[in-house]
Amino acid sequence: MRKEEHMPILFALAAVAIALGITNILLVYNITTEMNQYESIWDVNKSNIHAALDDLEKRYDAIDKKVENVDSKLLELKGMSEVLNDVRYKLVNIHSKDGNASSNSSSNDMLKHMLNHSLEQRLDKGLEGKEEDRGDFKIIYMDNDRYSSVKSMLSRSKMLDAYVNTLNSKFILPHDISIVVDEDGRCKSASGYYEQVMKRIVLCYSSIDNFMRLYPEDIERFSTLVKFLLYHEVAHALIDVYKLPIVGMQEYAADNFAIVMMLNDGDDIHPLIWLYDAMREDKHATTSTTSSRYWDTHMLFVQRYYDILCLAYGSDPSRYDSGDLPSERAYRCVHEYSSALNAWDELLKPWMRVG
Template sequence: MIGPYERCARSFIPALASTLFLASTVPLGCDGGSGDGGHDLSPWVQNDVGQAGGDTAQPDVGESDQPGPVETQEPDLGDFVVEYELPQSPKLQDLASGIRDSGYPDALAEFLNTQLALPRDLPLVFAQCDKVNAYYAGEDKRITICWEMLVDIAQAFADHDWTDESGSVGTLALYAWTWVIFHEVGHALVDYYQLPITGKEEDAVDDFSTLLLILDDSAEAAVHAAVYFRFQDNGEHPPSALANEHGLHLQRFYNIMCIVYGSAPAEYGYFETQFPEMEDRLPRCEGEYVQKLKSWATLLAPWAK
């Protein structure tokens, strides 16, 4: 059922929650630690952003990796703010109440507020939408995360027997959902900061979300999002899919997995046997990771805390 790329995930799933809830600086990588020391949760200003990239990996994005307050070049005039629109559906009400009471969305917002200055508040609105969706609306300057999105992820995982040791899909779905939220945050930042983007913005913010999770020692959360895309692929690629602003599900799967692999090729060496179709891609993934991290770090540097 599940490929060996679950191997890390099994031991890794608590990492994001631990990091967010406890503000831990303990390395929480695969097998209990990535071996490169703890991150200070300031990914965009760390000198070690290029650690995987050999002699090309020296992005000029910060002065120090010492913890402590960091003055941002741009003024910090806003916060990520969580808002709840409690759903009409009784089923969704239970889900929404559980997530709200867990404090998880608030922890995500708090995490983001420790990382990035904003020119104005950015609402993260959790709502019933009557469709599977998550989106940033530029005209409203707000992100909407539909409860149906989390339900759909959980259903996809259940359909494919993708569960944790306890047989539950909930935690794994939560982490794929987190990647979706960070993807939408990427869209919002492109607008709020008026970031220049070449190529498809959808690809760029896929990269943003994946990189943010990797730098938070939560790469396996991105892996679960990739798995969700893989589960959605039905092998049919009609013109409407090819014309879509998003990449094909499988392309998004491979792009995420490439960045994850590129962040630590030795740690994810088993991708080489698990995904033989990536034979030509994987050797270039370390370079892709460094390039994308350097690019985002450069774009976000004025706003990085």
Template sequence: MLAVMMLGLCACGTTKPQSASPGPTPRTSTLLAHAFVPAYRDPKGGTLIAAERLMRRNRLVEDWAQAANDGFVPPREVSVVARQCGTVNAFYNPQDSSITMCYEMADFMTKLFARPAPGQTAPPDEEGVEENVVGALGGVFYHELGHALIDLYDLPATGKEEDSVDQLSALVLIAAAEDQQDYSQIISTIEAWGRISQQTASRPVARETFADEHSLSIQRYYNLMCYLYGSNHNAFLPLVADGELPVARAVGCEREYARMSSAWHTLLGPHLREPLPVATQTG
């Protein structure tokens, strides 16, 4: 997954080629090295047992922690914990440097994807639901990892941090997709935001929602779609041709993707476990 993290940070057309000359010293010391440490806490019971089983069955927390460790040696221990929270959420806590993925979020995603897709009447099969849940939870985790990295490395940021870490999540998922030729995780994440926005489409938007630090669900849906299209506009032209991604936004997506990729590259490059290779990708 280190390759994926590095690909994610290199997949930018505007990045100037990196020279092999010394940059900031990578954190390679293994003595007293800290790490991202996975853990599962038992749910108190009820429907969340199924959510816990889904996460354990797919080794989600283990794989997420491993992906983070492949990319970084954190300056302090960071626990990556799946647990019951009492609310549908996932969050990074800077007080104890922990990333929490709530079983309620897995349960919410399972119910979200168990409904028939728009235009379909039959509910999807369990395997398809689980694949979508795993993908969308990956999108959530890399969002939270973004919050963690901003805190751990005291990264500068302008604009909304919530938007920035959505960008990092998209970068990692798109890089993984390119690496594995499997776009299911980023597509499931986009699909999740589309479904969440549809659930609330008929209700008036509360002032608190407009004021929230997070962008609206429908905006997050279009942002991620724009990044995917911008990463490879030839492959994802149908998003625009079919009218899903408005042309007015689509025309700038390639540049938008390259810029945000370059920005994250600049911010995280010095902290990667291994130095970034010479950038050759121009897509």
């Protein structure tokens, strides 16, 4: 072959090589630009996600602030309602003082009348429940590993259920009130409590357990202590849901309600008197030590002991001894019991079932 004949082939090969080179360059260019595009899309997305996260965080903060606002508004409302309650109590107090002035002369007759008639008997004779019944006390036993034996004893014996049935047959409620038997942090310093916001009573397993240890063989004495615990908390609940005007410490009223109701039911409350006698501050006190909580809303055990003793003795001097109650107090006890019974009767009348 001649040299001139090679030329076209060489040209063609060169052309193919150049074309291949250009194609490669174009391909690399394409890939790079595409990668750049993806990278910028990713960047945009990343910044979008960050912006969305920032936005969410801001919204969360805003909600947090709103919750804080609602909380402080609630506190304000609570304060206002306390002031209103205060005014209401004062008005009721003034009103009852007006009423008392004219009734003093017949107070002796009234006393005799009241002692001869139990609360239920007087209700049967025509005092009517005026409110609509929309609820019941409902008992709930929570599971608790430590107090599983107390739980099973309570649910087996149906002791609390029986008390709750009695309460439901007596009282008209505007809504359900749950009675939860449980053990929580508050049980460290209380045997039970009433939660106003949730409208529920909590009875502590640990306290019921303590009562069981006091009377392991005596279900009747044990049940008296449980009933007192229940009725004390029920008093707090009724004072709240009925908006009862209570002048003085509510803790005193709650004790008073429980004792008066139990005495009126004919319960033997000696175990309670003994319990408070054992717990009273002056029992083993020395002058150097005092653990008395003078600032507390609860009365001192020693005061509760004398009050319970006085109400019991006042309800039936033949059944209850006045014990170490000094005569200055003992002679007032019949009147103390009957006036307490009368006060509760007046306050609860619209909320009690008839017959």
